[in-house]
Amino acid sequence: MRLWTHDAQSIAPFRSAGKHNACDKLISMSRSRSRLLILLVVLLIFIVYRIVRQPSPHPGQFSSTNSRVGPPEIYPDPVRTPGAANPDITQENIQDTICNPHWSTKSIRPPESYTHELKVRQIREYGYADADLRDYEEDHLIPLEIGGNPTDPHNLWPEPYQTSIADGGAHYKDKVENYLHDQVCAGRLTLQDAQQKIATDWYGVYVNSVPH
Numbered sequence: 001m002r003l004w005t006h007d008a009q010s011i012a013p014f015r016s017a018g019k020h021n022a023c024d025k026l027i028s029m030s031r032s033r034s035r036l037l038i039l040l041v042v043l044l045i046f047i048v049y050r051i052v053r054q055p056s057p058h059p060g061q062f063s064s065t066n067s068r069v070g071p072p073e074i075y076p077d078p079v080r081t082p083g084a085a086n087p088d089i090t091q092e093n094i095q096d097t098i099c100n101p102h103w104s105t106k107s108i109r110p111p112e113s114y115t116h117e118l119k120v121r122q123i124r125e126y127g128y129a130d131a132d133l134r135d136y137e138e139d140h141l142i143p144l145e146i147g148g149n150p151t152d153p154h155n156l157w158p159e160p161y162q163t164s165i166a167d168g169g170a171h172y173k174d175k176v177e178n179y180l181h182d183q184v185c186a187g188r189l190t191l192q193d194a195q196q197k198i199a200t201d202w203y204g205v206y207v208n209s210v211p212h
Contacts, residue, residue, distance in 0.1 A: 070203035083199035
């Protein structure tokens, strides 16, 4: 009986140590899982942040200088003004917005004080030899009537009225804007296709598509 008692007492510390080891392992595993969970949460937050920070559509994403029909001076600088779309106007809502006869670009057009200040700054940035404000229209590359962004400087530039070609100025681009608006509202072009065409080569559309 004494021998048995002695053996039990001898074994007890090992049992106790085994329990402590098991607890330590459980604590270690719990900590590892906690660290992994924290890493996963941080990764998820980062992914969501990147998605939210995605810029609104920029047709510089659209704009390309390849195969343009007209001379360089009739186009904006593709870096400064690649074009930018209005995220509030989509293919799904054009019948309620740009194709609605009761809707007007006046509802979203920026104030003259904003475009005037921007024109002054951009004429300087563009390095135009002619700095007379009256010789330029602060124009939207992608016009408001086909879903252009009203205030993004990436969609505005001082467009000259007179250029090296007779039909390369701002008034002729207006004809392209009206033509593409009609095409979109008639269902012959998607909104994005029209934006792509005018941002890439408005003069090419004028020469090849707009009735003269």
